[in-house]
Amino acid sequence: MRVIVVGIPGVGKSTVMEEAARRLNYTVVNFGTVMFEIAREGGLVEHRDEMRKLPIGIQQEIQREAAERIAAMDNVMVDTHMLIKTPGGYMPGLPQPILMALRPDRIIVIEADPVEILQRRAGDEGRRRDADTVETIKEHLELTRMAAIASSILTRASVCIVRNPQNGVERAVSAVVEAMRG
Numbered sequence: 584m585r586v587i588v589v590g591i592p593g594v595g596k597s598t599v600m601e602e603a604a605r606r607l608n609y610t611v612v613n614f615g616t617v618m619f620e621i622a623r624e625g626g627l628v629e630h631r632d633e634m635r636k637l638p639i640g641i642q643q644e645i646q647r648e649a650a651e652r653i654a655a656m657d658n659v660m661v662d663t664h665m666l667i668k669t670p671g672g673y674m675p676g677l678p679q680p681i682l683m684a685l686r687p688d689r690i691i692v693i694e695a696d697p698v699e700i701l702q703r704r705a706g707d708e709g710r711r712r713d714a715d716t717v718e719t720i721k722e723h724l725e726l727t728r729m730a731a732i733a734s735s736i737l738t739r740a741s742v743c744i745v746r747n748p749q750n751g752v753e754r755a756v757s758a759v760v761e762a763m764r765g
């Protein structure tokens with residue numbers, strides 16, 4: 584089975600996924616890491632948070648190449664984003680051709696409280712996060728849900744919304760595991 588896990592930066596997506604994948608013996612593939620390897624080899628960026636500032640056309644090329652690599656894998660959970668915040672606007676992380684190539688069975692949306700998201704980002708030393716506000720975070724969360732449903736209609740993948748509050752990681756992991764078993 585192939586599972587796509589999305590969530591805006593700072594929801595705690597990677598933490599929840601690692602544990603769910605361990606329990607179910609799945610491999611986690613981080614879409615951003617695959618893209619970063621491609622972009623770095625091409626001398627385009629030195630830090631993963633520089634990628635979303637590249638011209639959109641270039642991001643799309645790297646995105647396509649990354650998707651080709653990931654589409655060849657099975658029993659995977661793909662750690663990615665429905666919408667990337669670029670200077671040119673929200674760029675779809677899973678535009679239709681890529682979505683169809685990835686053939687997901689489940690789309691899992693991880694969410695958290697906007698204030699907690701801001702706090703998590705502030706404590707995330709290795710990253711160069713955007714200067715968001717509660718309002719812009721709410722917008723990104725809302726649009727992510729919409730994109731998830733649109734993607735489910737195109738692919739037949741079911742959508743599961745999982746909340747990951749502070750001190751609630753265990754419940755979030757259980758919800759992801761349950762969605763994958765169902």
Ligand code: AMP
Pocket residue numbers: 592614615616618631632634635642646662663664667675676677
């Ligand atoms: P992350 O570590 O999940 O925050 O991802 C790092 C970066 O990878 C993001 O800021 C994007 O630039 C890029 N990225 C991840 N997934 C996608 C995707 N599906 N399409 C385009 N860019 C992506």
Ligand code: MG
Pocket residue numbers: 596597662
């Ligand atoms: Mg992450």
